[in-house]
Amino acid sequence: MKGRLPYNVGGARIDRSRVLRFTFDGKVVEAHPGDTVGSALHAAGQTTLSRSFKYHRPRGLLCCAGQCPNCLVDVDGSPGVRACTEPVREGMTVTPQNAWPSLGFDALRAVDRVGGPFTPPGFYYKMLIRPRAAWRLAEPMIRRVAGLGRLDPGATERRWRTDYRRRHCDVLVVGGGIAGLAAAVRAAELGADVVLADDGPEPGGRCLAEGDGARVAALAERASAAGVELLQGASALGFFDGLVAVWQGSVLHQVRAARTVVATGAVEQPLLFAGNDLPGVMLSGAVRRLISLYGVAPGTRAVVAGVGDPALEAAVALRAAGIHVAAVADARPSPTGEAADALRAAGVPLLEGHTVVRAAGGSRVAKVTLAAPDGTRSRLRADLLVISGGMAPATSLLAQAGTSLEHDGERGRFVPADLPPGVFAAGQVLGHDAPAAAELSGAVAGADAAHELGLGDDASRALLAEDVSALRGASPGTPSAPPPAPPKGERGRCVVCLCEDVTVKDLKTAVAEGFDDIELAKRYTTATMGPCQGRMCQRAVNAVLAEETGRAPAAVGLTTARPPWTTVPLGVLAGRPYQPAKRSALHARHREAGARIEWAGDWRRAYDYGDPDAEIAAVHDGCGVIDVSSLGKLLVRGPDAAAFLDRVYPNRMSTLAPGRIRYGVLTGEAGRIIDDGTVARLDDETFYVTTTSSGAGAIFEWLQWWQADWRLDVRITDVTQSLSAVNVAGPRARDVLAVLAPGLDCSADGFGYLDARRGAVAGVEALALRIGFVGELGYELHVASAHALTLWDALVAAGARPFGLEPQRVLRLQKGHPIIGVDTDAETTPAMAGMDFAVKLDKDEPFVGRWALERLASRECTERLVGVVIEGEHVPGDGAVVVAGDAPAGRITSARRSARLGRGIGLAWVPNGLSELGSRIEIRDGGTTFAAEVVDAAFYDPDGERLRT
Amino acid sequence: MSFVLECPHCGPREVTDFRFGGEVRPGDDGGRPDAAALTRTLYLRANVDGVQREWWQHRSGCGAWFRAERDTGTNRVLRTAAAEVAW
Ligand code: FES
Numbered sequence A: 001m002k003g004r005l006p007y008n009v010g011g012a013r014i015d016r017s018r019v020l021r022f023t024f025d026g027k028v029v030e031a032h033p034g035d036t037v038g039s040a041l042h043a044a045g046q047t048t049l050s051r052s053f054k055y056h057r058p059r060g061l062l063c064c065a066g067q068c069p070n071c072l073v074d075v076d077g078s079p080g081v082r083a084c085t086e087p088v089r090e091g092m093t094v095t096p097q098n099a100w101p102s103l104g105f106d107a108l109r110a111v112d113r114v115g116g117p118f119t120p121p122g123f124y125y126k127m128l129i130r131p132r133a134a135w136r137l138a139e140p141m142i143r144r145v146a147g148l149g150r151l152d153p154g155a156t157e158r159r160w161r162t163d164y165r166r167r168h169c170d171v172l173v174v175g176g177g178i179a180g181l182a183a184a185v186r187a188a189e190l191g192a193d194v195v196l197a198d199d200g201p202e203p204g205g206r207c208l209a210e211g212d213g214a215r216v217a218a219l220a221e222r223a224s225a226a227g228v229e230l231l232q233g234a235s236a237l238g239f240f241d242g243l244v245a246v247w248q249g250s251v252l253h254q255v256r257a258a259r260t261v262v263a264t265g266a267v268e269q270p271l272l273f274a275g276n277d278l279p280g281v282m283l284s285g286a287v288r289r290l291i292s293l294y295g296v297a298p299g300t301r302a303v304v305a306g307v308g309d310p311a312l313e314a315a316v317a318l319r320a321a322g323i324h325v326a327a328v329a330d331a332r333p334s335p336t337g338e339a340a341d342a343l344r345a346a347g348v349p350l351l352e353g354h355t356v357v358r359a360a361g362g363s364r365v366a367k368v369t370l371a372a373p374d375g376t377r378s379r380l381r382a383d384l385l386v387i388s389g390g391m392a393p394a395t396s397l398l399a400q401a402g403t404s405l406e407h408d409g410e411r412g413r414f415v416p417a418d419l420p421p422g423v424f425a426a427g428q429v430l431g432h433d434a435p436a437a438a439e440l441s442g443a444v445a446g447a448d449a450a451h452e453l454g455l456g457d458d459a460s461r462a463l464l465a466e467d468v469s470a471l472r473g474a475s476p477g478t479p480s481a482p483p484p485a486p487p488k489g490e491r492g493r494c495v496v497c498l499c500e501d502v503t504v505k506d507l508k509t510a511v512a513e514g515f516d517d518i519e520l521a522k523r524y525t526t527a528t529m530g531p532c533q534g535r536m537c538q539r540a541v542n543a544v545l546a547e548e549t550g551r552a553p554a555a556v557g558l559t560t561a562r563p564p565w566t567t568v569p570l571g572v573l574a575g576r577p578y579q580p581a582k583r584s585a586l587h588a589r590h591r592e593a594g595a596r597i598e599w600a601g602d603w604r605r606a607y608d609y610g611d612p613d614a615e616i617a618a619v620h621d622g623c624g625v626i627d628v629s630s631l632g633k634l635l636v637r638g639p640d641a642a643a644f645l646d647r648v649y650p651n652r653m654s655t656l657a658p659g660r661i662r663y664g665v666l667t668g669e670a671g672r673i674i675d676d677g678t679v680a681r682l683d684d685e686t687f688y689v690t691t692t693s694s695g696a697g698a699i700f701e702w703l704q705w706w707q708a709d710w711r712l713d714v715r716i717t718d719v720t721q722s723l724s725a726v727n728v729a730g731p732r733a734r735d736v737l738a739v740l741a742p743g744l745d746c747s748a749d750g751f752g753y754l755d756a757r758r759g760a761v762a763g764v765e766a767l768a769l770r771i772g773f774v775g776e777l778g779y780e781l782h783v784a785s786a787h788a789l790t791l792w793d794a795l796v797a798a799g800a801r802p803f804g805l806e807p808q809r810v811l812r813l814q815k816g817h818p819i820i821g822v823d824t825d826a827e828t829t830p831a832m833a834g835m836d837f838a839v840k841l842d843k844d845e846p847f848v849g850r851w852a853l854e855r856l857a858s859r860e861c862t863e864r865l866v867g868v869v870i871e872g873e874h875v876p877g878d879g880a881v882v883v884a885g886d887a888p889a890g891r892i893t894s895a896r897r898s899a900r901l902g903r904g905i906g907l908a909w910v911p912n913g914l915s916e917l918g919s920r921i922e923i924r925d926g927g928t929t930f931a932a933e934v935v936d937a938a939f940y941d942p943d944g945e946r947l948r949t
Numbered sequence B: 001m002s003f004v005l006e007c008p009h010c011g012p013r014e015v016t017d018f019r020f021g022g023e024v025r026p027g028d029d030g031g032r033p034d035a036a037a038l039t040r041t042l043y044l045r046a047n048v049d050g051v052q053r054e055w056w057q058h059r060s061g062c063g064a065w066f067r068a069e070r071d072t073g074t075n076r077v078l079r080t081a082a083a084e085v086a087w
């Protein structure tokens, strides 16, 4: 591995004794455990990692800290992964993004060279508005050219899943650098429950690569000892009204802390010069990390250019690693300090007041042009240009929390001005660049947070006072110069926004066209809108706009900080793809019997058992049994149970005798149907209520809500899951039951229609309800779910044939029974659905929906649910349109061919003029037209003789 | 939007645990409302900018309905009380 430094130089994180292999762009790359994809590729001489968004310019490692867009690659099919932070794994497949046909030769680079149609800012606004058709032609081409990787549209299974975790704590510290660690240690040692979220693989931040590794390691150890919950590889995505979302691998933590300490550090800024995005142009922090963490030589011959000490310190580190430093350009007129002295002593040309104006080369830096204060240019040969444009505090989270920022003109950066209650800041985000000062400020923030929570004592307050005064006296570090303005008259693009390929020239054009406010320029050019979230360009955009408009940087300001602060896969926010399935206690039997299982709401239900017509016939002529365990089942008990039901149902339930059943429809306050079911009175104070399957959960909650308001002496218990239910139906049902329930008087007189009885069926304690949704003699048997199988098996053995959901739908349609939510909608009133019989407006007590129902009763319905007989062999699909004089006038809600009746039947919504019996209507389903006649919806056994027999 | 409500039974939980039940409104006093009053009851809400009393249900927890006093401007919840508790 040619790019590696000698074994005794740097490489703290890698294990040089072992070698891993992965592929990049089809080629095998060797790496050491501990490497990132980016460090291994750079060591292997692969300096171009991606192609830029619009112009397909080659891009390589810039920050080596997951802050910029330059190293985005596809890893094992997941696009948008940052190579510089992604740990290597044996056998991983890494593919470049946005390059065609290959990363080395990208044909679309021509767009960059000749200046294609994507050049102007505001392209989308200007070029594709009219004619509209232009977009259709341009879109596929734009999609090919512009992009950040590809998703596989054929992928069905999500490779990883994200869980939510809610964590309430005393103090959340965001950032595990020296300041964050110090804050966490102090708060935890004072007794606070502390969570620390750090996006690195190990705590320590930049200190790890910049000579303070031992110091942060000691702090991290103290933090663990004090009980701090350290979350590594955990990125804070945003601050939402006191809740901080932290993404860590397959978990999205939702942390709500009483106090939050933001120690997010600072982002090293690039410089503006021609060719500033060439591979080989690297921030000083990247160089430090490549050397100390990965033992990688960033280049062989370096020029360094910066505005402050970080650049000089990188030059020192490069020399220590044995890399030639040709020159160091410092924007300050006379830099002083340790690093400057060391460079001077070593005889490295330290060019005072010099700036870099151009980097040139094909796919990597080859020549660097520097400018002296008087404008004189000098050209140097180099394959590495180390830059440092100053440290911009990472204020995004603070700004989201409500912090205002002020401009520090001396260093050319924005710093927090005031902090909202409950929020503290520490370290570089506050401008404390020197590690010692950052550590002190962390301790102060941690102590302040703990004290505000009532922790600590006199000793801790005394310590805090000491720290505060020490922090005041601490060296702020040698000041840096404000970043120089972009050079004039140099050939080559001077890129401001790397993510979106926006140049200084583009921003100038935007200003010239009137988009001179930073928020407008952002939207017009898309600068700051890419995956780096403005980390690399916010400040530069501010500077260019300030220069172009002649306003102060403070007046230009920054764009609004919005979440997410870190790019995050949408899948993480979407969470787990849950689709919970409910299965009845009898599910296994249905499968064994060969049932077709279908979704019915949340339930998996038996649609049919392979022969729906035979199943229907069994119910008509013999005995069938269907699993109706999904019905909602509620016990309403208490001295006020009857009064309660009278207040929620529009009909009377208090007059129901024990052992009797009544059908009931539930209406909301506006008098619209919300559910229906049966109410059985078991004794004076106990009612057994069933609801529809789909309404089960909602109706239970709805009833509880009324009870919470009325506070009657009644308890409502949801027994939907504890009890299973089957409906045994057909002319032979009585015989089957009589055999299995010898203790039950099953005679027509002893157990009549709408009677409720308790007794043992097949040895299982059951509540038997004589009701008939399907129109034949029938019993609904409710038993403890644990015994449902016993009951089912006995019923089947006694000759009951299982029938599924679809046969049941046909059977109930023959009776004209609407299904709530299928044949009705949110606007349906009982009158419209022909269910006025279930509304008793003459009740004395108030009930839910009473006044609305009363008012509705005084008005004519404009449409009605009616039965229709459809001519011909076929029936329209559910949802087909009823037309009157060529205009849609209604719809079919259910239609089936009834073998028993020998015709097509259905339920339909029709307007008033068509609802009278005998009206002829026309139905259209796609291209097919059906003729139909409105009839009484009780198609089968209209007098209910079979039901009551 | 994100805040914490204190379920009277379970303690403080994220708002996403709860179902919002709207403003606490006066109950039906048995008197027949005219059309305008009925419309107001059914369809119009005070929608105050400030403190209001609301119904909430701890749906992902104990399931209980309770009342809360919340400042709609700041989402600060001033207090919560179980349905049985008069206030
Ligand atoms: S080099 Fe990887 S994000 Fe900047």
Ligand SMILES: [Zn+2]
Binding pocket: B007, B008, B009, B010, B011, B058, B061, B062, B063, B064
């Ligand atoms: Zn609760």
